[in-house]
Amino acid sequence: MEQKFTALGKPVTQFERLDPIPTKCGFIQYHSDQLTSMCPVTGQPDFYEATIDLEADGIGIETKTLKLYLETYRDQAIFCEDLAVKLCEDLFAVTQPKRCTVTLEQRRRGGIQITAKHVLTK
Numbered sequence: 001m002e003q004k005f006t007a008l009g010k011p012v013t014q015f016e017r018l019d020p021i022p023t024k025c026g027f028i029q030y031h032s033d034q035l036t037s038m039c040p041v042t043g044q045p046d047f048y049e050a051t052i053d054l055e056a057d058g059i060g061i062e063t064k065t066l067k068l069y070l071e072t073y074r075d076q077a078i079f080c081e082d083l084a085v086k087l088c089e090d091l092f093a094v095t096q097p098k099r100c101t102v103t104l105e106q107r108r109r110g111g112i113q114i115t116a117k118h119v120l121t122k
Helices: 063-071 080-095
Strands: 020-022 027-038 045-055 059-061 099-109 112-121
Touching: 027 059, 027 063, 045 080, 059 063, 059 080, 080 099, 080 112
Parallel strands: none
Antiparallel strands: 020 059, 027 045, 045 099, 099 112
């Protein structure tokens, strides 16, 4: 059966869906420093280092769709802690891994740095 990708190898710039990919790899780590959202109170931008750890159970995420997915949060008003939960839930739903951990390190603003981590397991 041929894999159908929504973005890979195409000039796609808007998110459609997260594409799962088959994998025999047991552990996959994705890292991005390009995740942004907005503070729901002040409207100021929040910048993140995002680390996604999958203890895969045969499925990973195609990275172009992951990048496009992360970009959808650019104009969304969401707290760091809730964003970590949302990302983890969405990735877990697509990949059904043994374990999914999302860690967000929000860049320091007002002298405070936040690290939020959410974990889901089968």
